[in-house]
Amino acid sequence: MNFFKWLTKIDRRWVYLLMAFVVAFPILTNIKGTIKKPSKSAVKLFKYIDKLEKDNTIMLTFDYSPDSLAELNPMSKAITYHALEKNLRIIGLAPLWPTGGGLGLDVIQSQVDRFNQEVVLKSYLDEIVDSPLIKKYRETNKISVENIKTNITTVVTAYYESDKKTIEVNKKLFDIMEKNNLFTKADKDKFKLNGRDWSYFGYKPGFSSIMLGMGKDIPKTIVNDYWGTPIIKHEMFNSKTKKVKSFEDISIVIDFAAGASVDYLLLYVNTKFGRPLGAGVTAVMAADYYPYIQSGQLVGMLNGMRGAADYETLIKQPGRGLNAMASQTYAHLLIILFIILGNIGYLVTKKGDEK
Amino acid sequence: MKRTIPLVLVFTLGVIYFFAGFFSNSFSVNFLQQEIYANWLKIVGTFAIIMSVTSLWRRNYIKIKRKAPGYVYNYIELIGMVVMASFAVLLPKVNIGAGMVLGGIEKNSVFNWIFMNIQVPMQATMFSMLAFYIASAAYRAFRARNIEATLLLITAAIVMIGRVPLGENIYQAMSGVNSHFLPEFHWAGIFDFQGITQWILDIPNTASKRAIVFGVAMGGIATSLKIVFGIEKSWLGGTE
Amino acid sequence: MITIIGTWIAAFFTLAIFSFLYKDNPFYKFAEHLLVGISVGYGIGLIWHNAFIGYVWIPIINNHQYIYIIPTLIGLLYLGFLHKKTIWLIRIPISISLGIGTGFGVPLIFQTYIFTQLRETLTVFNHPGMGFWAIVSTALLVIGVFTAIIYFFFSWKHKGTVGVLAKIGIYFLMIGFGASFGLTVMGRISLLIGRFLFLFKDWLHLIG
Amino acid sequence: MRLRKLRVILLMLILLTVPIFSEKPLEVKAIGDLQLEDYKYDNAASIILKFKLSPDDFLSKLKLSKDGILRTSEMLPDGNMVEYGLLPNGTVEIKKDGTTKNVNMTDLESPIRNDLVKFYHIYFKIGQIKEPFNAEEFSEFSNISTIRIAKNIYSYKAKKDLSIINKFRLPYYKTDDNYYYIRFKGLDDLKKSYIEDFENKIKVKKGELTFENKKNTIKKEILKLKEKYINNKKKLKAEKDQDIKKELISLKGEFNEEVGSLKSKLQELKKKKIDKEKKNEIKKEIILLKEELKKAKKDFAITFTVAAESKEGMETYCELFSTITPKVEQINLDKLWIFLFSIGFIIIMLLLYNSAKKGKKLYVRAIAGLSAVEEAVGRATEMGKPVLYISGISYITDIQTLASINILGQIAKKVAIYETPLIVPVNDPIVYTVLREVVREAYVDVGKPDAYQEESVFFLTTAQFAYAAGVNGIIVRDKPSTIFYMGSFFAESLLMSETGNQVGAMQIAGTASTTQIPFFIASCDYTLIGEELFAASAYLSRDPLLLSTIKAQDYGKALIMLLMILGLTLELSGIHWIIYILQNIPD
Known part of the structure; x- marks a missing residue:
């Protein structure tokens, strides 16, 4: 009997500690969760993107703040990876929240880095590190060769960012590779070049006017990209054969949202300009958007961490979402265990009191 | 005078805007709804910040003056506000090295650096503490005291299992189970947590939320009308 | 360098806030007050640049849209707050936003909450080819809405038939709340995972 | 008491001002073979179309010419039509101005190419099958998920096709079997852009006449550039650095380049001289354009082309035309029932309030x-x-x-x-x-x-x-x-x-x-x-006065419950009028 009484009066800090342990343990020991049957809405979105052909363009909008980054970053990364893997072109934008501007860039840049490192840079790293441009940067900032090698594109982009000539110098890197005949033809296509394969606009104020404008003319509305380069200079927007002019040329818009932005985008992107819309939302909001999936206004939806895990399963690239599933499962089980234990204690002590 | 003007304003504007929703001429759509509702109110609301700053200042000032217990922390509050505000408003946009700008609110400004490295982590941590509190609330408060409470906790448990991979694993493990008594009955269906979760969300959950929406809408309409017709005056905050 | 300093400061404040879970302590107090102060300062910065410059200064001074002087003057009535004798002046901007908001809200509430929801409830059976289980479920939905509304009746005592119906209504409400609770758990734990990842990965580099 | 009188006066005043802001409605016409059942104006800038559409309609309209080629067409900005035919071997046949040429699909601009790619998928389904289409064989078309509308602007009186402003894909609202509602917003914007089109054309023409002004603007630009250059030079000279010297040189180069290009433009302009005949011609054109602009401001019309997309992503077009002149409707009749309900609720509330004022006791259960x-x-x-x-x-x-x-x-x-x-x-x-x-x-x-x-x-x-x-x-x-x-x-x-x-x-x-x-x-x-x-x-x-509003809320809820019982009974017996009352088209 004493045990059960103790059970009902246990200090809540033990509960906190158990919770912390259960969540932290799988992270530290790198236990991965698995998913056998991804959710329907995630499969729908995956199938839509998977069906797209090379050089189709998708637009990703980042409408969240650092508060909810933990939930939305894994899924945005998974979708970005999928799009890059399929050689789709990516346009990134943070139309609603100023804080989304930096987050979106981090997401896209991290995935672009992955590709450029994996596919091209690894083989030709030495040549690039010794190129005059990088050499100068390395010397002025006193960065070791190893350090640059592990994170080459980020370093390169950071350098360009400080110089505000990102696209030009990004192209220079591309040119160095090309001039020295470092590219095989396959590699050249796989290299994710800013302006050709992806373009990032950052936060642009004036949501409705931006959306309406992009329905007619993207370069005219956005004018400059994140680094201030006129986007009309990008190959994506001035190519003769595969030009992106307006929403008409965008195959799907996917919104990562922690607020009401999906509702707005439904209105503008889907209703007004008739473009397909997908969404990735926080778990708390998700229930509100199932009706839109049913009506077909949303192509598909990723629902919180589970959505990210679903998508990572589908693209076979386990990441933070799947990793988190282990923590999630244990934490859910723990809470259920708490409910059961609490109730056993409660019922037993109640009966004891009645006697 | 001090009460009549606001009451008349509330009534007049309330009635005008009640009708504005039903009229579709450009005066209603473009002027009343777009210009005044959207643009003007935005500007009026801008100045409310005056009150927050003075109030915060006054509260901390009083505590510091009285040397109330823990008044040191009131200094911190004031310093936090003043420093943050002056970086944004007063200081010039000068380059200070390391790619940072002293004033302004741009991405590479000190203002934004403080926001990203102090405010954001703290807010995110506050937010994440909910995980602990949910656990402790579940342990401490979810007691099967009566049928209502039991329903709540059972539903919560089912939905929680249905949302993690565990739910489908259980279902898969159980799908081999067959009963000798009722071979036609699909026993494993009892363990289809994902399916049950969806059903709970679709049927009882929808019913309950819909009923609340009806009630809240009625209450909202009544409260709005009470204010427009001056039955409810407490928002004036006083009889003077 | 600046990023490393940032990470360490962020880690310090993360731990300071977490320390509240153990008990209230000077670190938490410091973090809490700083957070309150900074968040107000952040609000001032944003309003100054986005709202004041964006909505007031540029339209009036640069674009010569002098009509916006009227709302500016109304907004300046909030300054009445500074003195006891003029404090009633702030009722004017408040009454304006309140009058417009409430008047415009009434038909909207009717439309979005009552009409749409009622229509959705009435058309639930209008799907051809519903199976037995679907019909039972749908009937449950209707019963749930009906009884839960009865729970919210204030004119009737919860006795007799009304009492039974209200009881059924509250059962439905509780199942609904249980579902909300269950759904929310995952989101909240995601956030905790996010903080732990920050501490273990970005700060301590314990994992790759 | 005084406040109450004041309220009544205010209410009267507000109601009296309504006609002042009234607008004159415009004429409405509907033509073409779209089975438009009805249309309403939701507010000044939006229109609701109701039309009947069945899968058979789509299939019968699907353009498969007798030679078995899938065809689609596009209107160019100049008003000419281009017809594309997708051949079974994947190449595209383009018909323009009576001439035909064959190209590869990849050579086409993107929007039309997307259409053809979709067509190509349809080929797989219907390639071997001969006309007429059998709806069952194309079950995916009965599963319409999106309705697309292209609107073309017409000046109604001139009946002259101008240009396709934009293509819209709208979610529809389906009532029963084959009736669809579409809400169409932004008519105001369309009218504006239509008028702007004219005004721009006039501007261009006027610009041709007054090339003298251009000269002056270019001269001014050159002056500005000089000022800017000198300022920058001063700034840079104040600092001493090697890099800056380089920048100065590049700055000079840039300046020279820009000024040079401007100067060459000036010379080109000088060469151009317009003779009097041409001047008169342009003047006449401007007068004509101005007349059309006047007409356009009075009334203009819109053509709707309806296309449907199946849930599987297949698209079929059905060129159903209907021309509608937007008009302004004063009161939104769609919201009539909402208006009546709100007024009813207000009356109930005020009645209860008055009876409470007279001292009637009201029961409210314990919370x-x-x-x-x-x-x-x-x-x-x-x-x-x-x-x-x-x-x-x-x-x-x-x-x-x-x-x-x-x-x-x-x-x-x-x-x-x-x-x-x-x-x-x-x-x-x-x-x-x-x-x-x-x-x-x-x-x-x-x-x-x-x-x-x-x-x-x-x-x-x-x-x-x-x-x-x-x-x-x-x-x-x-x-x-x-x-x-x-x-x-x-x-x-x-x-x-x-x-x-x-x-x-x-x-x-x-x-x-x-x-x-x-x-x-x-x-x-x-x-x-x-x-x-x-x-x-x-x-x-x-406070009994405040309690009266709780009563009013209860009456409201009782009405909702009554409507639920009544509505469900009627719905189940096949009578839909309550639904009709509650019908409002989603945004």
Whole structure:
């Protein structure tokens, strides 16, 4: 009997500690969760993107703040990876929240880095590190060769960012590779070049006017990209054969949202300009958007961490979402265990009191 | 005078805007709804910040003056506000090295650096503490005291299992189970947590939320009308 | 360098806030007050640049849209707050936003909450080819809405038939709340995972 | 009394001003073979189309010419039509100005190429099958998921096709078998852009006449460039650095380049000379354009081309034309029933209010959480600890906040009687000023103005979690014995209420934010669910005038329930008129 009484009066800090342990343990020991049957809405979105052909363009909008980054970053990364893997072109934008501007860039840049490192840079790293441009940067900032090698594109982009000539110098890197005949033809296509394969606009104020404008003319509305380069200079927007002019040329818009932005985008992107819309939302909001999936206004939806895990399963690239599933499962089980234990204690002590 | 003007304003504007929703001429759509509702109110609301700053200042000032217990922390509050505000408003946009700008609110400004490295982590941590509190609330408060409470906790448990991979694993493990008594009955269906979760969300959950929406809408309409017709005056905050 | 300093400061404040879970302590107090102060300062910065410059200064001074002087003057009535004798002046901007908001809200509430929801409830059976289980479920939905509304009746005592119906209504409400609770758990734990990842990965580099 | 008279006068004045702002409706015409059943004007800038559409319609309209080639066409900006035919071997046949040429699909511009790619998928389905189409074989077409409308602007009187402004893909609203509703917004914008089109054309023509002005502008630009160059030079010279020297050189180069290009433009302009005949021609054209502009301003029309997309992503076009001249409708008849219901509700409320004024007693059942308020305040007094009141984290225009303000008014009175300390940290500056006055007033009302403390109501911060952190601090340090949470809450609810529970406070919560109610139920002693929050202030004050509005709410709910019973019975017996009343097309 004493045990059960103790059970009902246990200090809540033990509960906190158990919770912390259960969540932290799988992270530290790198236990991965698995998913056998991804959710329907995630499969729908995956199938839509998977069906797209090379050089189709998708637009990703980042409408969240650092508060909810933990939930939305894994899924945005998974979708970005999928799009890059399929050689789709990516346009990134943070139309609603100023804080989304930096987050979106981090997401896209991290995935672009992955590709450029994996596919091209690894083989030709030495040549690039010794190129005059990088050499100068390395010397002025006193960065070791190893350090640059592990994170080459980020370093390169950071350098360009400080110089505000990102696209030009990004192209220079591309040119160095090309001039020295470092590219095989396959590699050249796989290299994710800013302006050709992806373009990032950052936060642009004036949501409705931006959306309406992009329905007619993207370069005219956005004018400059994140680094201030006129986007009309990008190959994506001035190519003769595969030009992106307006929403008409965008195959799907996917919104990562922690607020009401999906509702707005439904209105503008889907209703007004008739473009397909997908969404990735926080778990708390998700229930509100199932009706839109049913009506077909949303192509598909990723629902919180589970959505990210679903998508990572589908693209076979386990990441933070799947990793988190282990923590999630244990934490859910723990809470259920708490409910059961609490109730056993409660019922037993109640009966004891009645006697 | 001090009460009549606001009451008349509330009534007049309330009635005008009640009708504005039903009229579709450009005066209603473009002027009343777009210009005044959207643009003007935005500007009026801008100045409310005056009150927050003075109030915060006054509260901390009083505590510091009285040397109330823990008044040191009131200094911190004031310093936090003043420093943050002056970086944004007063200081010039000068380059200070390391790619940072002293004033302004741009991405590479000190203002934004403080926001990203102090405010954001703290807010995110506050937010994440909910995980602990949910656990402790579940342990401490979810007691099967009566049928209502039991329903709540059972539903919560089912939905929680249905949302993690565990739910489908259980279902898969159980799908081999067959009963000798009722071979036609699909026993494993009892363990289809994902399916049950969806059903709970679709049927009882929808019913309950819909009923609340009806009630809240009625209450909202009544409260709005009470204010427009001056039955409810407490928002004036006083009889003077 | 600046990023490393940032990470360490962020880690310090993360731990300071977490320390509240153990008990209230000077670190938490410091973090809490700083957070309150900074968040107000952040609000001032944003309003100054986005709202004041964006909505007031540029339209009036640069674009010569002098009509916006009227709302500016109304907004300046909030300054009445500074003195006891003029404090009633702030009722004017408040009454304006309140009058417009409430008047415009009434038909909207009717439309979005009552009409749409009622229509959705009435058309639930209008799907051809519903199976037995679907019909039972749908009937449950209707019963749930009906009884839960009865729970919210204030004119009737919860006795007799009304009492039974209200009881059924509250059962439905509780199942609904249980579902909300269950759904929310995952989101909240995601956030905790996010903080732990920050501490273990970005700060301590314990994992790759 | 005076206020009431004033209200009646104001109401009359408002109603009288309505005709002043009336607008003249325009003519409406519908032509073409789209089976347009009906159309309504939702407001000045939007139109609702109702039309019948069946899968057979689509299939019969699917353009498969007799030679078995799938065809689509596009109108060029100059008004000419181009016809594309997709050959079974994948190449595209382009017909333009009577000439035909074959190209590869990849050589085409993207929008039309996308269309053809979709066509290509259709080929797989219908390639081998001969006309006429059998709907069953194309079941995916019966599964229409999107309806696409292209609108072309016409000047109605001139009947001259101008250009396709934009293509829209709209979600539709399907009533029963084959009736579709489409809401079409932005007609105002369309009209504007249509008129702008004309004005631009006139501008261009005028520009051709006045090339002298161009010269001047170019000269001015050159001057500006010079100024800029000199300024930059001065700035750079002030500093001494190697890099800057290089920059100076490049700056000079850039300057020379830009000035050079401008100068060459000037010379080109000088070469151009317009003879008098051409001048007259242009002048005539301008006059013509101006006349058309006048017409356009009066009335213009829109053609709708309807296309449908199946759920599988296949698209089929069906060129159904209908021309409609937008008109302005004064009253939105779609919302008639909403208007009647709101007016009815207002009348019921005022009637009940009047009868309560005359002294009629109204019964309201006990609300568990509210009966406990007295006990909660009493408890705080006994323990000598403060009462904490949280008013939610929303704006003053939120009805939940308004309800919360009223409740605080009542609670503050009880607190004032016992002279228990009260703490009210507020999230919004405007709500703060109101609450401050409300509390002060409560103390005056119960005759204890001296007991009121200025700093008991204070503004904390607007940031959600910073507010929660602050409140948590207050709870832990001041250890209130009673905490009220009334109003609109979000994720911070549990952060505060769990901390409150930790210090052993008695907690009463009330909110209509459905997602937060379970957390309050878990951590508080009493929770007001949804509407109970709105009833609370009237209940607490026991003011018969305020109680009358609770009655009105009950009548409203009774009507909803009545409509539910009636509606379901009618619906099940196949009568749909209640649904018709409630019908409003989703945005």
